[in-house]
Amino acid sequence: MANEIERTEVLHGSEKVMNTVFQFLSKANSINSCGDYKAPSLVFEIEEYKKLMNSLKKNALD
Amino acid sequence: MEFADEVRHLDGLKANFSVSETEYLASASLSQQQKQQPTQQVQQVIYSNVKDIVEQQKYVFESFWNRAMPAEQRIREIEEGIEPEFYEVIVDRENATQILVDLSKSLKKEALFLLPNDKSIVRIDKIGIIDYLIKASQNEGTGAIMIICPISEVNSEIIKKVSENAPNIRIVNGNDSPYGMYIVDGHAFRAELKEPEADNFSEAIGFSVYSNRKNTVDFFKSVFELLWNERKLNEELIKTGKMQEEFINVASHELRTPTQAVLAYSQLVQKHPEKTEEMIQAIYRNAKRLQRLTNDILDVTKIESKTFKLNKTHFSLNDLLSSVVDEYKENIDKANIKVRLLHNEIDNEFFLIEADRQRITQVVSNLLDNAIKFTKGKVEDVEVIAKRESKKVDREIVVVNIKDTGSGIDTEILPKLFTKFVTKSETGTGLGLFICKSIVEAHGGKIWAENNTDGKGATFNFSLPLNKQSKQQGQQKQQEMFGGCQVS
Numbered sequence: 001m002a003n004e005i006e007r008t009e010v011l012h013g014s015e016k017v018m019n020t021v022f023q024f025l026s027k028a029n030s031i032n033s034c035g036d037y038k039a040p041s042l043v044f045e046i047e048e049y050k051k052l053m054n055s056l057k058k059n060a061l062d
Numbered sequence: 063m064e065f066a067d068e069v070r071h072l073d074g075l076k077a078n079f080s081v082s083e084t085e086y087l088a089s090a091s092l093s094q095q096q097k098q099q100p101t102q103q104v105q106q107v108i109y110s111n112v113k114d115i116v117e118q119q120k121y122v123f124e125s126f127w128n129r130a131m132p133a134e135q136r137i138r139e140i141e142e143g144i145e146p147e148f149y150e151v152i153v154d155r156e157n158a159t160q161i162l163v164d165l166s167k168s169l170k171k172e173a174l175f176l177l178p179n180d181k182s183i184v185r186i187d188k189i190g191i192i193d194y195l196i197k198a199s200q201n202e203g204t205g206a207i208m209i210i211c212p213i214s215e216v217n218s219e220i221i222k223k224v225s226e227n228a229p230n231i232r233i234v235n236g237n238d239s240p241y242g243m244y245i246v247d248g249h250a251f252r253a254e255l256k257e258p259e260a261d262n263f264s265e266a267i268g269f270s271v272y273s274n275r276k277n278t279v280d281f282f283k284s285v286f287e288l289l290w291n292e293r294k295l296n297e298e299l300i301k302t303g304k305m306q307e308e309f310i311n312v313a314s315h316e317l318r319t320p321t322q323a324v325l326a327y328s329q330l331v332q333k334h335p336e337k338t339e340e341m342i343q344a345i346y347r348n349a350k351r352l353q354r355l356t357n358d359i360l361d362v363t364k365i366e367s368k369t370f371k372l373n374k375t376h377f378s379l380n381d382l383l384s385s386v387v388d389e390y391k392e393n394i395d396k397a398n399i400k401v402r403l404l405h406n407e408i409d410n411e412f413f414l415i416e417a418d419r420q421r422i423t424q425v426v427s428n429l430l431d432n433a434i435k436f437t438k439g440k441v442e443d444v445e446v447i448a449k450r451e452s453k454k455v456d457r458e459i460v461v462v463n464i465k466d467t468g469s470g471i472d473t474e475i476l477p478k479l480f481t482k483f484v485t486k487s488e489t490g491t492g493l494g495l496f497i498c499k500s501i502v503e504a505h506g507g508k509i510w511a512e513n514n515t516d517g518k519g520a521t522f523n524f525s526l527p528l529n530k531q532s533k534q535q536g537q538q539k540q541q542e543m544f545g546g547c548q549v550s
Contacts, residue, residue: 008110028082
Protein backbone atom coordinates (compact mmCIF):
# COMPACT_ATOMS: atom_id res chain seq x y z
CA MET A 1 0.00 0.00 0.00
CA ALA A 2 2.70 2.44 1.01
CA ASN A 3 4.47 1.95 -2.30
CA GLU A 4 1.35 2.23 -4.47
CA ILE A 5 1.85 4.60 -7.38
CA GLU A 6 -0.14 7.82 -7.10
CA ARG A 7 -2.74 8.16 -9.86
CA THR A 8 -5.89 10.04 -10.79
CA GLU A 9 -8.10 8.58 -13.45
CA VAL A 10 -11.57 8.50 -14.96
CA LEU A 11 -13.09 5.04 -15.23
CA HIS A 12 -15.89 4.20 -17.66
CA GLY A 13 -18.44 1.39 -17.85
CA SER A 14 -20.49 -0.28 -15.15
CA GLU A 15 -18.14 -3.23 -14.68
CA LYS A 16 -15.04 -1.08 -14.17
CA VAL A 17 -17.02 1.29 -11.95
CA MET A 18 -18.34 -1.56 -9.78
CA ASN A 19 -14.86 -3.02 -9.49
CA THR A 20 -13.35 0.33 -8.46
CA VAL A 21 -16.10 0.92 -5.93
CA PHE A 22 -15.53 -2.56 -4.48
CA GLN A 23 -11.77 -2.02 -4.22
CA PHE A 24 -12.30 1.41 -2.65
CA LEU A 25 -14.74 0.10 -0.05
CA SER A 26 -12.64 -2.99 0.75
CA LYS A 27 -9.42 -1.11 1.42
CA ALA A 28 -10.89 1.64 3.61
CA ASN A 29 -11.10 1.57 7.39
CA SER A 30 -13.44 4.57 7.47
CA ILE A 31 -15.26 6.38 4.68
CA ASN A 32 -16.91 9.79 4.55
CA SER A 33 -19.56 9.94 1.82
CA CYS A 34 -21.45 12.82 0.41
CA GLY A 35 -24.38 12.35 -1.97
CA ASP A 36 -27.20 14.27 -3.59
CA TYR A 37 -30.87 13.38 -3.11
CA LYS A 38 -30.57 10.27 -5.36
CA ALA A 39 -27.66 8.72 -3.49
CA PRO A 40 -29.78 6.68 -1.01
CA SER A 41 -31.90 5.21 -3.82
CA LEU A 42 -28.72 4.28 -5.70
CA VAL A 43 -27.63 2.11 -2.77
CA PHE A 44 -31.01 0.61 -1.98
CA GLU A 45 -32.63 0.26 -5.42
CA ILE A 46 -29.80 -1.06 -7.62
CA GLU A 47 -29.26 -4.72 -6.92
CA GLU A 48 -25.49 -4.71 -7.62
CA TYR A 49 -24.82 -1.98 -5.06
CA LYS A 50 -27.11 -3.62 -2.54
CA LYS A 51 -25.21 -6.92 -2.85
CA LEU A 52 -21.88 -5.09 -2.62
CA MET A 53 -22.88 -3.23 0.52
CA ASN A 54 -24.28 -6.38 2.16
CA SER A 55 -21.14 -8.39 1.42
CA LEU A 56 -18.97 -5.60 2.87
CA LYS A 57 -21.17 -5.45 5.93
CA LYS A 58 -20.87 -9.22 6.36
CA ASN A 59 -17.06 -9.09 5.93
CA ALA A 60 -16.84 -6.30 8.48
CA LEU A 61 -18.80 -8.40 11.02
CA ASP A 62 -16.70 -11.55 10.32
CA MET B 63 -28.40 4.23 9.09
CA GLU B 64 -27.83 0.59 8.13
CA PHE B 65 -24.46 1.31 6.52
CA ALA B 66 -23.45 4.52 8.30
CA ASP B 67 -22.60 5.63 11.82
CA GLU B 68 -24.14 9.04 11.35
CA VAL B 69 -26.18 10.67 8.59
CA ARG B 70 -26.66 14.41 8.16
CA HIS B 71 -28.81 16.50 5.80
CA LEU B 72 -27.63 19.54 3.82
CA ASP B 73 -30.18 21.37 1.74
CA GLY B 74 -29.54 21.63 -2.01
CA LEU B 75 -26.33 19.61 -1.91
CA LYS B 76 -24.84 18.90 -5.35
CA ALA B 77 -22.03 16.36 -4.82
CA ASN B 78 -21.52 12.60 -5.09
CA PHE B 79 -18.19 11.54 -3.68
CA SER B 80 -16.57 9.41 -1.00
CA VAL B 81 -13.23 9.86 0.65
CA SER B 82 -11.32 7.33 2.77
CA GLU B 83 -7.97 7.70 4.58
CA THR B 84 -6.02 7.36 1.32
CA GLU B 85 -8.43 7.42 -1.60
CA TYR B 86 -11.03 9.59 -3.28
CA LEU B 87 -13.87 8.31 -5.45
CA ALA B 88 -16.51 10.49 -7.14
CA SER B 89 -19.34 9.99 -9.54
CA ALA B 90 -18.55 11.93 -12.68
CA SER B 91 -22.18 13.03 -13.08
CA LEU B 92 -24.88 14.66 -10.96
CA SER B 93 -28.44 13.36 -10.63
CA GLN B 94 -30.99 14.98 -12.92
CA GLN B 95 -33.54 17.23 -11.21
CA GLN B 96 -36.48 15.29 -12.66
CA LYS B 97 -37.32 13.16 -9.66
CA GLN B 98 -39.43 10.76 -11.69
CA GLN B 99 -36.45 9.52 -13.69
CA PRO B 100 -35.46 5.97 -12.54
CA THR B 101 -32.21 5.52 -10.66
CA GLN B 102 -29.47 4.19 -12.92
CA GLN B 103 -26.16 2.56 -12.26
CA VAL B 104 -23.16 4.93 -12.36
CA GLN B 105 -21.29 4.65 -15.63
CA GLN B 106 -18.32 6.89 -14.93
CA VAL B 107 -16.27 7.59 -11.79
CA ILE B 108 -13.21 9.64 -10.92
CA TYR B 109 -10.66 7.88 -8.77
CA SER B 110 -7.62 9.35 -7.07
CA ASN B 111 -5.11 8.28 -4.45
CA VAL B 112 -3.03 11.45 -4.83
CA LYS B 113 -2.42 12.63 -1.29
CA ASP B 114 -3.17 16.31 -1.89
CA ILE B 115 -6.40 15.56 -3.75
CA VAL B 116 -7.54 13.25 -0.94
CA GLU B 117 -6.70 15.98 1.63
CA GLN B 118 -8.61 18.59 -0.34
CA GLN B 119 -11.69 16.38 -0.58
CA LYS B 120 -11.51 15.56 3.12
CA TYR B 121 -11.63 19.32 3.76
CA VAL B 122 -14.59 19.75 1.38
CA PHE B 123 -16.45 16.95 3.16
CA GLU B 124 -15.74 18.49 6.59
CA SER B 125 -17.08 21.86 5.52
CA PHE B 126 -20.32 20.26 4.24
CA TRP B 127 -20.60 18.09 7.35
CA ASN B 128 -20.30 21.07 9.69
CA ARG B 129 -23.07 22.98 7.91
CA ALA B 130 -25.44 20.00 7.80
CA MET B 131 -28.20 19.12 10.27
CA PRO B 132 -28.92 15.69 11.81
CA ALA B 133 -30.98 13.54 9.43
CA GLU B 134 -33.47 12.72 12.22
CA GLN B 135 -34.23 16.43 12.63
CA ARG B 136 -34.85 16.88 8.91
CA ILE B 137 -37.07 13.77 8.77
CA ARG B 138 -39.07 15.17 11.69
CA GLU B 139 -39.43 18.52 9.86
CA ILE B 140 -40.65 16.77 6.70
CA GLU B 141 -43.16 14.76 8.73
CA GLU B 142 -44.39 17.94 10.43
CA GLY B 143 -44.53 19.85 7.13
CA ILE B 144 -41.90 22.41 8.16
CA GLU B 145 -40.17 24.17 5.27
CA PRO B 146 -36.39 23.86 5.59
CA GLU B 147 -34.51 27.09 6.23
CA PHE B 148 -32.62 28.58 3.31
CA TYR B 149 -30.60 31.67 2.51
CA GLU B 150 -29.82 32.12 -1.16
CA VAL B 151 -27.88 34.75 -3.05
CA ILE B 152 -29.47 34.98 -6.49
CA VAL B 153 -27.46 36.31 -9.38
CA ASP B 154 -29.86 35.27 -12.16
CA ARG B 155 -32.20 38.27 -12.40
CA GLU B 156 -34.97 36.39 -14.23
CA ASN B 157 -34.96 33.82 -11.46
CA ALA B 158 -35.13 36.60 -8.85
CA THR B 159 -38.07 38.19 -10.69
CA GLN B 160 -39.90 34.86 -10.77
CA ILE B 161 -39.35 34.37 -7.03
CA LEU B 162 -40.97 37.73 -6.27
CA VAL B 163 -43.88 37.03 -8.64
CA ASP B 164 -44.45 33.59 -7.05
CA LEU B 165 -44.29 35.05 -3.55
CA SER B 166 -46.88 37.73 -4.37
CA LYS B 167 -49.09 35.20 -6.14
CA SER B 168 -49.16 32.93 -3.10
CA LEU B 169 -49.70 35.76 -0.57
CA LYS B 170 -52.01 34.61 2.21
CA LYS B 171 -51.32 36.65 5.33
CA GLU B 172 -48.90 39.55 5.15
CA ALA B 173 -46.88 41.54 2.62
CA LEU B 174 -44.50 44.36 3.48
CA PHE B 175 -42.82 46.08 0.51
CA LEU B 176 -40.12 48.72 0.65
CA LEU B 177 -39.80 50.00 -2.90
CA PRO B 178 -36.53 51.74 -3.77
CA ASN B 179 -37.81 54.47 -6.11
CA ASP B 180 -40.95 55.85 -7.70
CA LYS B 181 -40.57 53.67 -10.81
CA SER B 182 -40.41 50.48 -8.73
CA ILE B 183 -44.17 50.24 -8.28
CA VAL B 184 -44.60 50.71 -12.04
CA ARG B 185 -42.12 47.88 -12.68
CA ILE B 186 -43.77 45.44 -10.24
CA ASP B 187 -47.18 46.36 -11.64
CA LYS B 188 -45.94 45.35 -15.10
CA ILE B 189 -45.24 41.82 -13.89
CA GLY B 190 -48.65 41.51 -12.23
CA ILE B 191 -47.56 41.89 -8.61
CA ILE B 192 -49.88 44.83 -7.82
CA ASP B 193 -52.85 42.84 -9.15
CA TYR B 194 -51.87 39.87 -6.96
CA LEU B 195 -51.71 42.19 -3.92
CA ILE B 196 -55.09 43.73 -4.76
CA LYS B 197 -56.62 40.26 -5.17
CA ALA B 198 -55.12 39.03 -1.89
CA SER B 199 -56.34 42.13 -0.03
CA GLN B 200 -59.91 41.24 -0.99
CA ASN B 201 -59.66 37.81 0.61
CA GLU B 202 -60.86 37.33 4.14
CA GLY B 203 -58.01 36.46 6.44
CA THR B 204 -55.36 38.46 4.62
CA GLY B 205 -53.64 40.66 7.19
CA ALA B 206 -51.50 43.70 6.58
CA ILE B 207 -50.38 44.72 3.10
CA MET B 208 -48.13 47.73 3.53
CA ILE B 209 -46.01 49.53 0.95
CA ILE B 210 -43.40 52.23 1.47
CA CYS B 211 -42.82 53.89 -1.88
CA PRO B 212 -41.62 57.29 -3.07
CA ILE B 213 -44.79 58.81 -4.54
CA SER B 214 -44.62 61.06 -7.59
CA GLU B 215 -46.37 61.75 -10.88
CA VAL B 216 -44.60 58.70 -12.30
CA ASN B 217 -46.67 56.30 -10.19
CA SER B 218 -49.80 58.35 -9.40
CA GLU B 219 -52.00 56.20 -11.67
CA ILE B 220 -50.96 52.98 -9.91
CA ILE B 221 -51.34 54.53 -6.45
CA LYS B 222 -54.85 55.56 -7.53
CA LYS B 223 -55.58 52.05 -8.82
CA VAL B 224 -54.53 50.58 -5.46
CA SER B 225 -56.51 53.04 -3.35
CA GLU B 226 -59.63 52.56 -5.47
CA ASN B 227 -59.51 48.77 -5.65
CA ALA B 228 -57.86 47.83 -2.39
CA PRO B 229 -58.45 50.28 0.46
CA ASN B 230 -56.85 47.72 2.80
CA ILE B 231 -53.48 48.17 1.14
CA ARG B 232 -51.69 50.95 2.99
CA ILE B 233 -49.12 53.05 1.16
CA VAL B 234 -46.86 55.72 2.66
CA ASN B 235 -44.53 58.05 0.87
CA GLY B 236 -40.93 56.93 1.24
CA ASN B 237 -37.43 58.04 0.32
CA ASP B 238 -35.24 56.63 -2.44
CA SER B 239 -33.28 53.61 -1.32
CA PRO B 240 -30.42 51.56 -2.85
CA TYR B 241 -32.42 48.33 -2.51
CA GLY B 242 -35.95 46.97 -2.48
CA MET B 243 -37.18 44.78 0.34
CA TYR B 244 -40.14 42.41 0.06
CA ILE B 245 -41.43 40.38 3.00
CA VAL B 246 -44.23 37.95 2.18
CA ASP B 247 -45.64 35.36 4.61
CA GLY B 248 -42.38 34.64 6.43
CA HIS B 249 -40.13 34.94 3.34
CA ALA B 250 -37.75 37.84 2.86
CA PHE B 251 -36.52 38.96 -0.55
CA ARG B 252 -34.10 41.85 -0.96
CA ALA B 253 -32.93 43.08 -4.35
CA GLU B 254 -30.21 45.62 -5.07
CA LEU B 255 -31.35 48.48 -7.31
CA LYS B 256 -28.77 48.67 -10.08
CA GLU B 257 -30.62 50.52 -12.85
CA PRO B 258 -33.09 52.93 -11.17
CA GLU B 259 -34.56 54.16 -14.45
CA ALA B 260 -35.01 50.74 -16.08
CA ASP B 261 -38.51 49.91 -17.31
CA ASN B 262 -38.50 46.26 -16.32
CA PHE B 263 -37.95 44.72 -12.91
CA SER B 264 -35.37 42.19 -14.06
CA GLU B 265 -33.34 44.95 -15.76
CA ALA B 266 -33.47 47.21 -12.70
CA ILE B 267 -32.12 44.79 -10.11
CA GLY B 268 -28.62 43.59 -9.32
CA PHE B 269 -28.04 40.59 -7.10
CA SER B 270 -30.75 39.49 -4.68
CA VAL B 271 -30.97 37.68 -1.39
CA TYR B 272 -33.85 35.33 -0.64
CA SER B 273 -34.43 33.61 2.68
CA ASN B 274 -37.00 32.12 4.99
CA ARG B 275 -34.69 32.06 8.02
CA LYS B 276 -36.64 33.38 10.97
CA ASN B 277 -33.82 35.63 12.15
CA THR B 278 -33.38 37.12 8.68
CA VAL B 279 -37.11 37.66 8.17
CA ASP B 280 -37.48 39.19 11.66
CA PHE B 281 -34.57 41.52 10.97
CA PHE B 282 -36.07 42.64 7.62
CA LYS B 283 -39.43 43.12 9.31
CA SER B 284 -37.98 45.25 12.09
CA VAL B 285 -36.19 47.42 9.51
CA PHE B 286 -39.46 47.78 7.60
CA GLU B 287 -41.42 48.64 10.77
CA LEU B 288 -38.86 51.28 11.78
CA LEU B 289 -39.05 52.87 8.35
CA TRP B 290 -42.84 52.65 8.29
CA ASN B 291 -43.17 54.35 11.71
CA GLU B 292 -40.66 57.00 10.72
CA ARG B 293 -42.56 57.74 7.51
CA LYS B 294 -45.94 57.82 9.31
CA LEU B 295 -44.54 60.16 11.95
CA ASN B 296 -43.12 62.35 9.23
CA GLU B 297 -46.51 62.49 7.49
CA GLU B 298 -48.20 63.36 10.80
CA LEU B 299 -45.66 66.10 11.50
CA ILE B 300 -46.15 67.63 8.08
CA LYS B 301 -49.93 67.50 8.53
CA THR B 302 -49.78 68.94 12.07
CA GLY B 303 -47.34 71.64 10.98
CA LYS B 304 -49.62 72.60 8.09
CA MET B 305 -52.70 72.66 10.34
CA GLN B 306 -50.95 74.72 13.00
CA GLU B 307 -49.78 77.18 10.39
CA GLU B 308 -53.36 77.48 9.13
CA PHE B 309 -54.59 77.88 12.72
CA ILE B 310 -52.11 80.67 13.44
CA ASN B 311 -53.22 82.47 10.29
CA VAL B 312 -56.92 82.05 11.11
CA ALA B 313 -56.51 82.82 14.83
CA SER B 314 -54.42 85.92 14.22
CA HIS B 315 -57.01 87.13 11.72
CA GLU B 316 -59.79 86.32 14.18
CA LEU B 317 -57.99 88.14 17.00
CA ARG B 318 -56.98 91.12 14.91
CA THR B 319 -60.42 91.87 13.47
CA PRO B 320 -62.34 92.33 16.75
CA THR B 321 -59.34 93.96 18.46
CA GLN B 322 -59.13 96.58 15.71
CA ALA B 323 -62.89 97.09 15.94
CA VAL B 324 -62.72 97.60 19.73
CA LEU B 325 -59.89 100.12 19.33
CA ALA B 326 -61.63 101.98 16.50
CA TYR B 327 -64.99 102.22 18.29
CA SER B 328 -63.24 103.32 21.52
CA GLN B 329 -61.68 106.24 19.65
CA LEU B 330 -64.89 107.07 17.80
CA VAL B 331 -66.98 107.10 20.97
CA GLN B 332 -64.88 110.04 22.21
CA LYS B 333 -65.36 111.97 18.97
CA HIS B 334 -69.07 111.19 18.56
CA PRO B 335 -70.64 111.17 22.03
CA GLU B 336 -74.10 111.25 20.38
CA LYS B 337 -73.54 107.68 19.14
CA THR B 338 -72.26 106.31 22.45
CA GLU B 339 -74.91 103.62 22.89
CA GLU B 340 -74.52 102.26 19.36
CA MET B 341 -70.73 102.14 19.66
CA ILE B 342 -70.73 100.51 23.08
CA GLN B 343 -72.92 97.78 21.57
CA ALA B 344 -70.33 97.27 18.84
CA ILE B 345 -67.48 97.21 21.37
CA TYR B 346 -69.42 94.65 23.43
CA ARG B 347 -70.09 92.47 20.37
CA ASN B 348 -66.43 92.42 19.38
CA ALA B 349 -65.26 91.86 22.96
CA LYS B 350 -67.60 88.83 23.12
CA ARG B 351 -66.08 87.53 19.89
CA LEU B 352 -62.60 87.86 21.42
CA GLN B 353 -63.78 86.10 24.57
CA ARG B 354 -65.18 83.20 22.55
CA LEU B 355 -61.91 82.74 20.72
CA THR B 356 -59.75 82.85 23.86
CA ASN B 357 -62.15 80.42 25.58
CA ASP B 358 -61.88 78.03 22.62
CA ILE B 359 -58.09 78.16 22.70
CA LEU B 360 -58.13 77.55 26.46
CA ASP B 361 -60.52 74.61 26.04
CA VAL B 362 -58.34 73.01 23.38
CA THR B 363 -55.29 73.43 25.62
CA LYS B 364 -57.16 71.70 28.47
CA ILE B 365 -58.32 68.87 26.17
CA GLU B 366 -54.83 68.32 24.79
CA SER B 367 -53.19 68.39 28.23
CA LYS B 368 -55.94 66.09 29.59
CA THR B 369 -56.87 68.59 32.31
CA PHE B 370 -60.40 69.05 30.96
CA LYS B 371 -62.77 68.51 33.91
CA LEU B 372 -66.53 68.17 34.06
CA ASN B 373 -68.70 69.59 36.81
CA LYS B 374 -71.56 67.08 36.65
CA THR B 375 -75.03 67.63 38.12
CA HIS B 376 -78.43 66.09 37.47
CA PHE B 377 -80.67 68.25 35.30
CA SER B 378 -83.37 68.12 32.66
CA LEU B 379 -82.07 68.21 29.08
CA ASN B 380 -85.54 69.44 28.04
CA ASP B 381 -85.11 72.61 30.13
CA LEU B 382 -81.61 73.19 28.79
CA LEU B 383 -82.70 72.84 25.15
CA SER B 384 -85.72 75.13 25.72
CA SER B 385 -83.63 77.87 27.31
CA VAL B 386 -80.90 77.77 24.62
CA VAL B 387 -83.48 77.78 21.80
CA ASP B 388 -85.42 80.65 23.44
CA GLU B 389 -82.23 82.68 23.69
CA TYR B 390 -81.51 82.11 19.99
CA LYS B 391 -85.08 82.98 19.01
CA GLU B 392 -84.61 86.42 20.55
CA ASN B 393 -81.29 87.01 18.80
CA ILE B 394 -82.15 85.94 15.27
CA ASP B 395 -85.47 87.64 14.78
CA LYS B 396 -84.06 89.79 12.02
CA ALA B 397 -82.32 86.98 10.17
CA ASN B 398 -85.36 85.39 8.51
CA ILE B 399 -84.60 82.16 10.30
CA LYS B 400 -86.90 80.28 12.64
CA VAL B 401 -85.55 77.98 15.28
CA ARG B 402 -88.07 75.32 16.10
CA LEU B 403 -87.82 73.09 19.09
CA LEU B 404 -90.02 70.13 18.38
CA HIS B 405 -92.17 70.47 21.47
CA ASN B 406 -94.19 67.31 21.01
CA GLU B 407 -91.11 65.16 21.17
CA ILE B 408 -89.70 67.10 24.11
CA ASP B 409 -92.84 67.36 26.16
CA ASN B 410 -93.77 63.72 25.82
CA GLU B 411 -90.45 62.57 27.18
CA PHE B 412 -88.48 63.79 30.14
CA PHE B 413 -84.75 63.42 29.77
CA LEU B 414 -82.85 63.52 33.02
CA ILE B 415 -79.12 63.49 32.50
CA GLU B 416 -76.06 63.67 34.72
CA ALA B 417 -73.75 66.10 32.95
CA ASP B 418 -71.91 69.39 33.04
CA ARG B 419 -74.73 71.82 32.29
CA GLN B 420 -72.44 74.61 31.13
CA ARG B 421 -70.54 72.33 28.74
CA ILE B 422 -73.68 70.76 27.25
CA THR B 423 -75.04 74.29 26.75
CA GLN B 424 -71.77 75.07 24.96
CA VAL B 425 -72.29 72.07 22.63
CA VAL B 426 -75.90 72.95 21.78
CA SER B 427 -75.02 76.64 21.28
CA ASN B 428 -72.11 75.77 19.03
CA LEU B 429 -74.19 73.44 16.87
CA LEU B 430 -77.01 76.00 16.68
CA ASP B 431 -74.51 78.76 15.83
CA ASN B 432 -73.21 76.66 12.95
CA ALA B 433 -76.71 75.77 11.74
CA ILE B 434 -77.75 79.43 11.76
CA LYS B 435 -74.48 80.59 10.19
CA PHE B 436 -74.90 78.23 7.24
CA THR B 437 -78.63 79.00 6.85
CA LYS B 438 -77.99 82.76 6.74
CA GLY B 439 -79.99 84.83 4.31
CA LYS B 440 -82.73 82.28 3.77
CA VAL B 441 -86.21 81.97 5.21
CA GLU B 442 -85.60 78.54 6.64
CA ASP B 443 -86.05 76.49 9.76
CA VAL B 444 -83.57 75.02 12.15
CA GLU B 445 -85.07 72.11 14.07
CA VAL B 446 -83.93 70.79 17.41
CA ILE B 447 -85.26 67.33 18.18
CA ALA B 448 -84.54 65.07 21.14
CA LYS B 449 -85.53 61.41 21.35
CA ARG B 450 -84.89 58.36 23.49
CA GLU B 451 -83.05 55.37 22.09
CA SER B 452 -82.25 52.03 23.69
CA LYS B 453 -78.83 50.65 22.99
CA LYS B 454 -79.10 47.82 25.48
CA VAL B 455 -81.73 46.74 28.00
CA ASP B 456 -79.82 48.44 30.77
CA ARG B 457 -78.56 51.46 28.87
CA GLU B 458 -80.73 54.15 27.36
CA ILE B 459 -79.51 57.23 25.57
CA VAL B 460 -80.98 60.49 24.40
CA VAL B 461 -80.14 61.64 20.89
CA VAL B 462 -80.35 65.34 20.01
CA ASN B 463 -80.63 66.27 16.32
CA ILE B 464 -80.00 69.82 15.11
CA LYS B 465 -81.22 69.96 11.55
CA ASP B 466 -80.74 72.90 9.20
CA THR B 467 -81.62 73.58 5.59
CA GLY B 468 -78.44 75.42 4.69
CA SER B 469 -75.65 74.63 2.27
CA GLY B 470 -74.81 71.26 3.79
CA ILE B 471 -71.38 69.94 4.72
CA ASP B 472 -68.64 69.98 2.12
CA THR B 473 -67.91 66.31 1.32
CA GLU B 474 -64.19 67.11 1.37
CA ILE B 475 -64.23 68.01 5.07
CA LEU B 476 -67.01 65.63 6.19
CA PRO B 477 -64.69 62.74 7.23
CA LYS B 478 -62.51 65.03 9.37
CA LEU B 479 -65.22 67.43 10.51
CA PHE B 480 -64.59 66.94 14.22
CA THR B 481 -60.82 67.29 14.10
CA LYS B 482 -58.98 70.49 14.97
CA PHE B 483 -58.67 73.43 12.57
CA VAL B 484 -61.14 72.00 10.09
CA THR B 485 -63.51 74.66 8.79
CA LYS B 486 -65.04 75.99 5.60
CA SER B 487 -66.31 79.10 7.36
CA GLU B 488 -64.56 82.36 6.59
CA THR B 489 -64.79 83.45 10.20
CA GLY B 490 -64.27 80.21 12.10
CA THR B 491 -61.11 78.84 13.67
CA GLY B 492 -62.13 75.20 13.26
CA LEU B 493 -62.01 74.53 16.99
CA GLY B 494 -65.73 74.53 17.87
CA LEU B 495 -66.63 71.04 16.63
CA PHE B 496 -63.43 69.56 18.02
CA ILE B 497 -64.37 70.97 21.44
CA CYS B 498 -67.98 69.70 21.06
CA LYS B 499 -66.70 66.20 20.28
CA SER B 500 -64.38 66.23 23.29
CA ILE B 501 -67.19 67.41 25.59
CA VAL B 502 -69.71 64.83 24.33
CA GLU B 503 -67.19 61.97 24.48
CA ALA B 504 -66.13 63.02 28.00
CA HIS B 505 -69.77 62.40 28.95
CA GLY B 506 -69.73 58.92 27.37
CA GLY B 507 -71.70 60.05 24.32
CA LYS B 508 -71.08 60.33 20.61
CA ILE B 509 -71.32 63.11 18.05
CA TRP B 510 -71.75 62.79 14.30
CA ALA B 511 -72.98 64.73 11.31
CA GLU B 512 -74.55 63.94 7.95
CA ASN B 513 -75.95 65.76 4.98
CA ASN B 514 -79.73 65.52 4.78
CA THR B 515 -81.10 62.92 2.41
CA ASP B 516 -83.38 65.47 0.70
CA GLY B 517 -80.26 67.34 -0.42
CA LYS B 518 -81.00 70.41 1.70
CA GLY B 519 -78.70 71.17 4.62
CA ALA B 520 -77.21 68.94 7.25
CA THR B 521 -78.03 67.36 10.60
CA PHE B 522 -75.67 67.33 13.55
CA ASN B 523 -76.43 64.69 16.16
CA PHE B 524 -75.11 63.94 19.59
CA SER B 525 -76.05 61.30 22.09
CA LEU B 526 -75.75 61.26 25.88
CA PRO B 527 -76.40 58.46 28.34
CA LEU B 528 -79.66 58.85 30.22
CA ASN B 529 -79.77 58.69 33.94
CA LYS B 530 -81.24 55.35 35.12
CA GLN B 531 -84.04 57.09 36.96
CA SER B 532 -84.84 59.28 33.96
CA LYS B 533 -87.99 57.42 32.91
CA GLN B 534 -89.30 57.06 36.43
CA GLN B 535 -88.64 60.69 37.34
CA GLY B 536 -90.05 61.82 34.03
CA GLN B 537 -93.31 60.14 34.86
CA GLN B 538 -93.27 61.79 38.29
CA LYS B 539 -92.64 65.19 36.72
CA GLN B 540 -95.50 64.67 34.29
CA GLN B 541 -97.73 63.79 37.27
CA GLU B 542 -96.71 67.03 39.00
CA MET B 543 -97.16 69.19 35.90
CA PHE B 544 -100.25 67.70 34.34
CA GLY B 545 -102.00 65.96 37.21
CA GLY B 546 -101.70 62.53 35.64
CA CYS B 547 -103.22 63.53 32.27
CA GLN B 548 -101.49 61.99 29.31
CA VAL B 549 -100.02 64.67 27.06
CA SER B 550 -100.16 64.05 23.33
